[in-house]
Amino acid sequence: MPFRAYIVEDSSTIRDNLIETLKELAELEPVGTSETEHDGKRWLAANDHWDIAIVDLFLREGSGLNVVEALRKRKPAQRVVVLSNHATADVRWRCAQLGADAVFDKSTEIDAMVEYCLQQRARLAEAA
Numbered sequence: 001m002p003f004r005a006y007i008v009e010d011s012s013t014i015r016d017n018l019i020e021t022l023k024e025l026a027e028l029e030p031v032g033t034s035e036t037e038h039d040g041k042r043w044l045a046a047n048d049h050w051d052i053a054i055v056d057l058f059l060r061e062g063s064g065l066n067v068v069e070a071l072r073k074r075k076p077a078q079r080v081v082v083l084s085n086h087a088t089a090d091v092r093w094r095c096a097q098l099g100a101d102a103v104f105d106k107s108t109e110i111d112a113m114v115e116y117c118l119q120q121r122a123r124l125a126e127a128a
Contacts, residue, residue, distance in 0.1 A: 001128055002029040003121040006050045008040035008067050009033065009083075010060035014106070018054070018083070021110065026117035028052075037062020041070045048075060052120060054113075055100075057084040057091070065098060072099040077127065079120050083113060 005028045009015040022028040034040040057064040071080045079101045087105035095103045104113040
């Protein structure tokens, strides 16, 4: 069973590296990407064939916080993760308030995010 991810990240280098890392280590299947708040919110609202959305906070246009907030009304099994260089205690608290399931720091917590993805993938497989 594929574990499908949508990624909202404006840096093509980070996005490409993240996709390769997650495909290799978490057997994740990317179903799409966007670089802006508007495009991310539009795609995620129009499509429900994703299991996890990975969202950066600072985008080329708009804010990842607004993407996270827009995903409050998602399917119960779908997860929203914030991946940011600004994962302070205040940011983590705000993301949780807006409905994020987890927040990871890009610089120091990639391994933890991979582990989270593996856990969510296993959870979905058990439920199927």
